[in-house]
Amino acid sequence: MLHINRCVTPWRRSSLGAACLALLTMAAPSSAALILYDGFDYTVGERIVTQTNVAASQPWLDPTSPTPPAAASDTSVIVAGNLGFPGLQAATGNSLALPRLPNGNYARINLPGAPYNATKNDGSLFASFTLKMTNWVTLVSGAENDANRMGAFIAGFHLGTGTGGMSTATAFAGQIRIRRELDGSNVQTGNYQLGIVKHNAGLTPATTAWDLSQSYAVGDELLLVMEYQHLTGTTTDDQVRLWINPTPGAPAGTPSVTAQIGPADVANINSFWFRGDQLSPGDLQIDELRVGPTFADVTPALVPEPATFALAVLGAVAALGASRRR
Numbered sequence: 001m002l003h004i005n006r007c008v009t010p011w012r013r014s015s016l017g018a019a020c021l022a023l024l025t026m027a028a029p030s031s032a033a034l035i036l037y038d039g040f041d042y043t044v045g046e047r048i049v050t051q052t053n054v055a056a057s058q059p060w061l062d063p064t065s066p067t068p069p070a071a072a073s074d075t076s077v078i079v080a081g082n083l084g085f086p087g088l089q090a091a092t093g094n095s096l097a098l099p100r101l102p103n104g105n106y107a108r109i110n111l112p113g114a115p116y117n118a119t120k121n122d123g124s125l126f127a128s129f130t131l132k133m134t135n136w137v138t139l140v141s142g143a144e145n146d147a148n149r150m151g152a153f154i155a156g157f158h159l160g161t162g163t164g165g166m167s168t169a170t171a172f173a174g175q176i177r178i179r180r181e182l183d184g185s186n187v188q189t190g191n192y193q194l195g196i197v198k199h200n201a202g203l204t205p206a207t208t209a210w211d212l213s214q215s216y217a218v219g220d221e222l223l224l225v226m227e228y229q230h231l232t233g234t235t236t237d238d239q240v241r242l243w244i245n246p247t248p249g250a251p252a253g254t255p256s257v258t259a260q261i262g263p264a265d266v267a268n269i270n271s272f273w274f275r276g277d278q279l280s281p282g283d284l285q286i287d288e289l290r291v292g293p294t295f296a297d298v299t300p301a302l303v304p305e306p307a308t309f310a311l312a313v314l315g316a317v318a319a320l321g322a323s324r325r326r
């Protein structure tokens with residue numbers, strides 16, 4: 001009987017060995033180049049800004065501006081359970097509640113190895129996380145006004161570090177935005193849309209690149225990937241991209257939306273942040289944050305369970321053996 005151990009013994013004729021090697025490679029964790037992973041494996045009920053990501057040796061910090069909420073009124077806390085995504089590497093720990101209120105409530109983490117700029121990783125930096133809207137806040141009027149069309153900014157990269165302020169618009173390096181979807185008569189559909197912008201200096205409703213092809217409902221579980229790519233041609237040519245629900249383990253493909261060129265570039269990226277924003281259509285749940293130099297690093301495919309993997313190897317080996325006998 002063929003045995004899985006044959007995959008790890010030397011092979012004189014190598015097609016079967018190569019197949020085994022490929023399968024073993026598929027099963028290996030693909031996070032070697034990850035800069036940061038956070039599965040929010042912290043105590044339920046505690047504030048995120050009191051936690052430390054042990055693997056990265058980095059604490060989640062409370063930027064000093066805008067003024068952070070007092071501890072007792074900080075609702076950005078750890079909640080029980082994971083928020084995974086089909087095909088994504090298995091989630092660990094718990095997850096993070098990101099309510100609309102208090103408005104402007106940030107949690108920020110410095111990135112190991114920073115600064116990230118045009119000289120590293122071909123200038124690119126990627127982040128991914130899972131997202132779910134947990135409730136919908138009804139807006140009786142004003143959904144069509146500029147503030148609501150610009151929407152909320154909830155996550156992204158930043159030039160600053162530590163507890164430094166977050167009030168300088170041009171220090172953001174990509175903002176993922178969320179807003180209410182309206183129909184042709186400016187009536188709310190009850191779904192939300194996602195978009196991306198480089199930063200919020202001079203922002204208008206038209207500045208953000210919104211993905212108008214899809215909208216999402218309360219309870220939908222999404223995987224978001226963003227990229228900030230430093231380019232050296234001009235001081236306004238950096239690219240910021242957003243993928244919504246890409247297939248884990250697959251090539252990046254075309255982004256769902258790409259931010260418009262024009263706003264001033266950000267020279268260095270030093271941190272990543274989440275932000276509660278009262279312009280969000282609802283409260284959010286966040287999980288499985290990854291930051292890495294490539295799209296593949298932040299979208300690792302689910303590793304098969306050992307039993308499933310062994311069956312897959314045996315099946316492949318048996319098929320190859322049968323083909324060689326023909």
Ligand SMILES: [Ca+2]
Pocket residue numbers: 038039040041081082083091092093094095287288
């Ligand atoms: Ca988790």
Ligand SMILES: [Ca+2]
Pocket residue numbers: 230231232233234235236237238265
């Ligand atoms: Ca540039």
